[in-house]
Amino acid sequence: KAGVTQTPRYLIKTRGQQVTLSCSPISGHRSVSWYQQTPGQGLQFLFEYFSETQRNKGNFPGRFSGRQFSNSRSEMNVSTLELGDSALYLCASSSEGADTQYFGPGTRLTVL
């Protein structure tokens, strides 16, 4: 089975722009979670989607949004980028009722 894939792997944007990141979960997994990793704050939970519905949300401003499609693929969007949004964005998927999460390689976002 293919693992979790994330595209693109690297992105460079400037302040004020917006960005969309994509995540394809493991086949059959319906839950997709997004995390932000920075050197200062570590790994922080952004949100979780299950069957196209946002099920949980972390403590991030409304500039961070996401969605999930009927094939379980998920996208997250960050509008009006700030320098502090520079981070590694990780996506994880899990199957219904399972505790183990499987992570993708991440998208490295740099905001200049």
Added chain:
Amino acid sequence: KQEVTQIPAALSVPEGENLVLNCSFTDSAIYNLQWFRQDPGKGLTSLLLIQSSQREQTSGRLNASLDKSSGRSTLYIAASQPGDSATYLCAVPNFGNEKLTFGTGTRLTIIP
């Protein structure tokens, strides 16, 4: 609010030694704990997941233990190898609005 701490933040040991990584959590009302490794600039790889009903979980040279009452988990690595060099993170599920709360990580370096 759950807080997860990992001490030390960094550890260097000679190849072949056995070692223990520590993880502490403040809220013992957890139903599992997961250990991950992260190579530089990469995503997370799940190593072991311990259910709250278990005390230990083993995979190859890795052994993880969980003591809910004391709020502690340890990851034991036997006969360390240079390929074990990575950052090790523990994570617990949160009954609030977060999927996983991660520890700050221990950066392990195995010296050949």
